[in-house]
Amino acid sequence: MIVAFFLLLFFVMTPMSLYLLAKHGENRLLVWGALLLFTAGLSGLQVGLEKIILPHITSLGAGDTAVTVLSVLTAFLNIIVHSFPYYLILVFFIHFAGYPKTVVTVLLLVPVLLAFVFTDAYTTSWMNYSYILSWGIPYMLASIILFVKGMLKIEKEKVKKLQYFGLGMIIFIPEAFLLILQLEGSYFQSPVELLILIPILCLFSLLAGLILYGYNVFTRFQSTAVLTKMQLGTSLMQHAFKNAISKNKLYALTIKRSLETKQYEEVDDHLNSLLRSNDHLMDMVSKLSYLTRRRLNVELEPTDIALVLEEVIDEFVHTPVSFEKQFSSVKLAVDRTLMTECFSNIISNAVEAIDGQGQITIIMEKTKRHVKIHFTDTGRGMDKEQINNLFEPFYSTKHKSGYNFGLGMFHVKKIMNAHRGKVKVTSQPGRGTTVTLMYPGREKESL
Numbered sequence: 001m002i003v004a005f006f007l008l009l010f011f012v013m014t015p016m017s018l019y020l021l022a023k024h025g026e027n028r029l030l031v032w033g034a035l036l037l038f039t040a041g042l043s044g045l046q047v048g049l050e051k052i053i054l055p056h057i058t059s060l061g062a063g064d065t066a067v068t069v070l071s072v073l074t075a076f077l078n079i080i081v082h083s084f085p086y087y088l089i090l091v092f093f094i095h096f097a098g099y100p101k102t103v104v105t106v107l108l109l110v111p112v113l114l115a116f117v118f119t120d121a122y123t124t125s126w127m128n129y130s131y132i133l134s135w136g137i138p139y140m141l142a143s144i145i146l147f148v149k150g151m152l153k154i155e156k157e158k159v160k161k162l163q164y165f166g167l168g169m170i171i172f173i174p175e176a177f178l179l180i181l182q183l184e185g186s187y188f189q190s191p192v193e194l195l196i197l198i199p200i201l202c203l204f205s206l207l208a209g210l211i212l213y214g215y216n217v218f219t220r221f222q223s224t225a226v227l228t229k230m231q232l233g234t235s236l237m238q239h240a241f242k243n244a245i246s247k248n249k250l251y252a253l254t255i256k257r258s259l260e261t262k263q264y265e266e267v268d269d270h271l272n273s274l275l276r277s278n279d280h281l282m283d284m285v286s287k288l289s290y291l292t293r294r295r296l297n298v299e300l301e302p303t304d305i306a307l308v309l310e311e312v313i314d315e316f317v318h319t320p321v322s323f324e325k326q327f328s329s330v331k332l333a334v335d336r337t338l339m340t341e342c343f344s345n346i347i348s349n350a351v352e353a354i355d356g357q358g359q360i361t362i363i364m365e366k367t368k369r370h371v372k373i374h375f376t377d378t379g380r381g382m383d384k385e386q387i388n389n390l391f392e393p394f395y396s397t398k399h400k401s402g403y404n405f406g407l408g409m410f411h412v413k414k415i416m417n418a419h420r421g422k423v424k425v426t427s428q429p430g431r432g433t434t435v436t437l438m439y440p441g442r443e444k445e446s447l
Contacts, residue, residue: 010044046077086136093146111135298335327364345408353379
């Protein structure tokens with residue numbers, strides 16, 4: 001009976017976790033939640049191997065190699081099931097509280113990986129629970145603290161409070177039961193029948209989690225941190241709009257004064273300054289509008305991508321940056337206006353990152369299923385933390401100039417999503433950055 005429940009856990013949770021990873025890879029909370037589901041599903045596989053497969057192949061007189069391989073695999077899964085939940089839950093609530101740091105995530109993984117070293121589970125059935133609990137209990141306490149801290153940030157609405165409290169219970173109750181089982185044997189004895197509670201609790205948590213998923217609770221979790229950034233960014237843009245409007249008024253008054261004093265030679269310069277300021281202002285309004293749109297409406301038409309690239313490059317001919325062009329005529333079904341903005345944002349970022357003389361290389365790569373465009377600059381580059389936050393609204397790695405608000409790459413990703421494409425960024429500090437746009441489908445044969 002116990003084995004049947006564990007097998008049910010494997011066949012239900014594993015495909016569900018893979019579905020969430022494939023469909024919601026951009027939502028960090030759902031990603032870590034899906035990994036937690038996947039780990040719970042592996043417990044069913046581990047029990048199936050230990051209680052059914054291994055005894056069966058042993059009774060059939062299988063070779064020592066097959067038995068050894070399955071025994072090591074079973075032990076490997078056993079270590080994962082007993083150690084990774086503490087780590088995954090803590091990282092989940094780190095993101096829930098709005099502190100996603102790549103360095104912290106990696107460092108927290110170290111004790112987990114050492115569990116594969118400090119155990120004799122490969123040769124015996126003994127698990128080093130003392131080592132796992134030495135860091136697992138602090139991880140669990142840290143998760144609870146972060147959860148409580150995150151709860152305090154929520155508005156005083158009873159429904160939301162209950163939803164978030166329910167999410168905590170969905171996660172912490174199975175984790176607490178795992179802790180009890182690991183303590184069992186050292187401090188007290190428990191009946192074997194209690195093992196059946198593990199798959200039952202996990203399946204109940206999955207059902208409750210699906211209910212919260214249906215109410216978009218995880219999405220609201222993810223949007224909390226983004227909303228905070230948007231509030232700060234909106235304040236920044238409000239200040240910049242006031243400055244831009246004040247400048248425009250100053251330019252207009254200067255033009256009026258020049259006309260009144262008949263200093264016509266100065267009017268042209270002031271008009272050009274006014275027009276440039278107006279262009280910046282309109283650019284900010286345009287970018288801000290994308291934040292309010294859930295989805296972009298695209299008007300697809302066969303377009304020569306090479307011509308669009310050339311047009312955008314011409315806008316930067318007065319900069320000290322040189323361009324190396326390794327692309328030819330390729331016709332794709334895209335929204336020409338949006339794609340022009342996409343290329344312009346990427347190249348503008350590259351020019352800003354170079355900050356002086358340098359080179360931008362644009363390479364087009366055609367495969368059977370995709371068309372890829374690589375933009376590589378010789379700029380200052382970015383670290384992993386900057387790359388991870390690059391597509392968040394109002395996150396910027398640019399020098400503050402009064403017009404950079406971290407909406408450029410957010411804009412680029414939204415455009416690529418609307419075209420069912422992908423954008424990938426690779427970079428190293430001091431070695432430049434490469435932005436790759438990947439378009440699905442083949443090249444159009446005719447315009």
